Amino acid sequence: MLYAILAYHVEAEVMSWTADEDVKLMTGLLAVHDRLNAKKLLGPAARLGATADARTLRGPGAGLVIDGPFAETKEQLLGFYVVNCDSADAALDAARDLRRANPTAVYEIRPIRLYIPGEALPETASGDQG
DSSP states (O other), X not given: OEEEEEEEEOHHHXXXXXXXXXXXXXXXXXXXXXXXXXXXXXXXXXXXXXXXXXXXXXXXXXXXXXXXXXXXXXXXXEEEEXXXXXXXXXXXXXXXXXXXXXXTOEEEEEEOOOXXXXXXXXXXOTTOOO
16 A cells, blocks of 8 residues: 655755755665665655745646745645555554654655556555545
């Protein structure tokens, strides 16, 4: 079953880190990635670019393009992981491992419902909301 682990953080705080602080954090996160990879649980993961470079498309018809991220919140979505876990509890365990490496981040865990024409990929079980 696939779960998305969405990583939220205060962007200004992340951008204030020195190169050494960022390397230290990423070293901890890469150790978590290695553990998840060893169990064949980790799918795509990405660190997203600055929210200042984000644009949101919303509204009817051709839509309206708005500069910035969709939501105005204290924390911004700065990255994500896709994990293939047997249960919502196992996905939560993976998020807890990530949080031990990055304790000031907020992690949201959500089941993924895939729709990719022509692709046979694992899917979160119907109705499993954890």
